[in-house]
Amino acid sequence: MMTTASAPGKIILFGEHAVVYGRPALAMPVTQVQATATVIKRVALPGDIQIEAPDVGLSANVNALPRDHPLAAVIHSVFSALGIDRPPACTVHIESTIPVASGLGSGAAVSVAVIRALSSFVERPLSDQQVNSLAFEAERLYHGAPSGIDNTVITYARPIFFIKGQPFEPVRVAWPFTIVIGDTGIPSPTKETVAEVRRKWQADTERYEKIFDQIAVVVHEARQSIKAGNVSALGPLMDENQALLRDMGVSSVELDRLTEATRKSGAMGAKLSGGGRGGNMIALVEKEKAAVVAEALINAGAKRTIITQIR
Numbered sequence: 001m002m003t004t005a006s007a008p009g010k011i012i013l014f015g016e017h018a019v020v021y022g023r024p025a026l027a028m029p030v031t032q033v034q035a036t037a038t039v040i041k042r043v044a045l046p047g048d049i050q051i052e053a054p055d056v057g058l059s060a061n062v063n064a065l066p067r068d069h070p071l072a073a074v075i076h077s078v079f080s081a082l083g084i085d086r087p088p089a090c091t092v093h094i095e096s097t098i099p100v101a102s103g104l105g106s107g108a109a110v111s112v113a114v115i116r117a118l119s120s121f122v123e124r125p126l127s128d129q130q131v132n133s134l135a136f137e138a139e140r141l142y143h144g145a146p147s148g149i150d151n152t153v154i155t156y157a158r159p160i161f162f163i164k165g166q167p168f169e170p171v172r173v174a175w176p177f178t179i180v181i182g183d184t185g186i187p188s189p190t191k192e193t194v195a196e197v198r199r200k201w202q203a204d205t206e207r208y209e210k211i212f213d214q215i216a217v218v219v220h221e222a223r224q225s226i227k228a229g230n231v232s233a234l235g236p237l238m239d240e241n242q243a244l245l246r247d248m249g250v251s252s253v254e255l256d257r258l259t260e261a262t263r264k265s266g267a268m269g270a271k272l273s274g275g276g277r278g279g280n281m282i283a284l285v286e287k288e289k290a291a292v293v294a295e296a297l298i299n300a301g302a303k304r305t306i307i308t309q310i311r
């Protein structure tokens with residue numbers, strides 16, 4: 001007996017960080033990268049669950065890991081949500097093509113894939129809402145105080161308009177558009193950038209609240225433009241969002257260099273995506289220019305690029 005489930009990566013198109021402070025944000029799934037969990041029955045005593053995650057060099061029994069280890073915690077949470085005390089022995093195999101700690105949602109995608117594969121394995125598949133809420137609990141271990149945007153966009157695998165603590169709104173993309181994603185190759189745990197923004201916000205609340213409000217205006221305009229199919233309006237809005245993220249102090253020399261390189265090679269706009277400092281940036285391009293912009297990114301030092309269509 002074997003079950004398997006996959007979940008996509010994601011980008012934050014607009015509104016990261018401000019979303020932690022109650023402002024709206026827009027996030028989109030990236031299906032070119034995926035996390036996959038496969039659960040295989042094992043002949044062993046009930047409760048004996050082995051995790052195999054070769055991508056991160058993990059091979060361990062769940063019971064040998066600390067209870068707050070993100071993977072152990074997510075596995076325990078599934079059984080506890082289902083009221084299963086002695087789960088059947090199994091191996092949970094995890095693979096992911098989503099780079100870790102880079103703002104593409106690898107942690108949330110692994111959680112969603114594991115929750116779905118495990119709950120199907122015990123023949124009690126959970127609803128999207130339940131999957132989302134368990135993935136959010138796991139995100140807290142990765143992130144500290146997450147807004148919940150990552151687990152939501154990844155669970156539902158569709159473009160979303162998101163405000164913390166509220167039901168998300170699916171966003172209808174009237175006209176598809178192309179995004180080139182460039183990876184600085186610098187790992188940057190979101191937990192750290194979120195904590196840093198919090199310190200700065202505490203030290204100068206007025207200034208930061210003003211930046212968050214300006215970002216909220218950008219997000220609302222972007223949402224209207226996406227709904228109206230007005231793609232050309234999105235480029236300048238991305239540039240504006242990037243300027244505000246720089247003011248906030250979460251950009252970096254590398255992110256600035258990559259965003260600049262895409263603009264020079266014909267992108268309509270560009271910004272960092274996710275926690276910032278390192279990780280990924282995104283550029284809006286005309287479809288025909290995607291390859292040229294991706295090449296410019298590599299020349300400017302990007303470790304890898306992904307071209308994705310938002311629809």
Ligand code: PMV
Pocket residue numbers: 012015016017018019020102103104105143145146147148149150190194273274275276
């Ligand atoms: O996981 P990341 O790096 O895409 O960051 C998520 C976006 C933040 O707004 C920075 C944090 C959050 O919890 O919303």
